[in-house]
Amino acid sequence: MLTPERHRIILQLLKEKGIIKIQEIMELTNTSESTIRRDLSQLEKQKFLKRIHGGASRLQGKLQEPSMVEKSAKNLQEKRMIAKYAASLVEEGDCIYLDAGSTIFEMIEFLHVTDIVVVTNGLMHVPSLLNKDIPTYTIGGFVKPKTNAFVGRGALAGLELYRFDKCFLGVNGIHPQFGFTTPDQEEASVKHKAISLAREAYVLADSTKFSEISFAKISDLHEATIITNELADGIEKQYLTRTTIKVVTA
Template sequence: MLNADRHNLIIDLLKRRGSVKLKDLTELADSSESTIRRDLAELEENGLLKRVHGGAILTQARTIEMSMVEKSVKNVREKKDIAKLAASLVKDGDCIYLDAGSTTFEMIDFLIGRDVTVVTNGLMHVEELVSLDLNAYILGGKMKAKTKAVIGGIAMENIANYRFDKAFIGANGIHLNDGYTTPDMEEALLKRKAAELADETFVLADNSKMHHSHFAKMFDLEEATLITDYINVEEKEIWMKKIDIMEAEK
């Protein structure tokens, strides 16, 4: 395979997955590990990706955020699997916080028929919860048109009135040094407050969020349990707390 063809293959995979593994690239490109490493180095020099241990991630601006519609069509199967596992942790009688986001939204179908009380800052979430006859409250405040999330000072005041058995929170970036991050500072503050008000906090994120870091920090890795679909084998032991659906199904 020519250099240009390999480069196009790598970038195409990154656009679809958000991250790629060195092992997968060597197999797909039918090339040696040293060749792929050189390709990744060249692409990184051109600002097209960032190399990480065992592969590469797509570079992106720290303040850019996809809309709810854009998020909802990415990694759908992985999000549903993560959501199903997260919902299995909810007990009848629980009061939970469901953060606005595409992966937390997928939890709702798995809560049907359950005796739970849900507080959310997601407009799409509360509409779905109510339509399915689930007991739901929505925070008041400023509505983000792009993500349908309620944020701001009023939302911070509202959420202080609740206490949660569990909080399920989405993240745009997960980084060993930077912790859990998101592009919007106001949204990060609300996520942090929800975690403080919960007995247990879970972050729901598919593997495309790994190694990314965005503008606003939510909290450190050890402050929540990560529920994800897959973590590189070499990295599994360095995450503070996690539930991997591949391990949970064994």
Template sequence: MLTPERHQLIVTLVKEKDIVRIHELVEATGASESTIRRDLSELEEQRLLKRVHGGASVLQSKIEEPTILEKSVKHEREKLAIAKYAASLIKPHDSIFIDAGTTTYQMLPYLPYDNIMVVTNGVDIALQLIKRNIRTILLGGELKAATLSMVGRDAITALSQYRFDKCFLGINGIDQHHGLTTPDPDEAYVKQLALQFSDERFILSDSDKFSRVTFAKVGDLQGITVITDDGLSQEEQQVYGRLSTLKVVKA
């Protein structure tokens, strides 16, 4: 395969999958790993993609955020496996915070107990919880249409009144140097407080979110349990396993 053809294939795969690993590109192109690494450097210089740990991702603005509909159709199998495991961690009489998001939403059918207290900033999450007769508090504030989440001063004021056994949060970026990030500072602050007020803290993230950085810092990886899928390479598992408690589930 000629270099221009290989470059075009790499760019196409990145656009289709959002993020691809080096071993996937080696298999797709038949080129050596060193050649692929060189290709990625050249394509990054041309601003056609972004190099990340172990592969490449689509070039995306740090403040750009997919809508809830766009998120819901991506990595469905991985999100379901992550959500099932996360739900299994809940105990009777737990007080928990469930963050707005498509992966956290997938937890709801698998909640093992009804005798829990849930605080959430997700409108769609609250509606599903009350169908289960689970005691639910929906934070007030400004409704963010793109993610169906409550944010702003009123949400922060309400959240500050509660303390949790566990919190379950979605995230847009996990990076070994920059920690946990999300595009919206208002959502970042809600997540920060949920982490601060919880005894056990869980981040639910499919493997494509790793080595990504978005605009607003949520927190560091220390003291966090990250639940992800087996699409994370062994090298990345070692890196992030040193920085956090990493639980990898089979998708």
């Protein structure tokens, strides 16, 4: 077994389980303890994981944003359901804004209308959009390394050039009092501005985002319609007086 393959397996396991023991990896890869130790050392140096006594753990402190790859493996099914519904809202002739992030990314494959224009701040979205022959604009600005999102002054100025029929956003926290929040202040500014430039704004969020609060506020709840997969019991009331929620079920 080649080294990169082992690394891939280790990261995959880590993504699924959060913590792994050296013993487990040894059995799965049929290699010696020494080799696994070396692997873990390398991966730690590259900031892919954190070594702990007896194995390794995912590095994802609460302060840290999960990177794009980690996110995309998690809750993929739910995300796709939500994304599919959101995509169905897009109508012929629309000009839409697609936020960066993996949930919004899933929307692209479900976009079956042909005569639309898309503006996005997600670098990763562009190839997929072009593949579908969708005219695509980006807002420009600083490229945030971890998420590949355009942010900053350039992004805000770029946004200012456009107006949208609909905008679709991802967020990290949804809270009745504190509204929509996300860890990065720069990204929050972009999202906020996007909402203000659209006739209709939609926030795509799986159920885990409810009652969460992140650092930077994007806007109040009433400024966007929430699309989610389920609502925890008893929390409906707090939200439904403040905004519209669409629950998508399989």
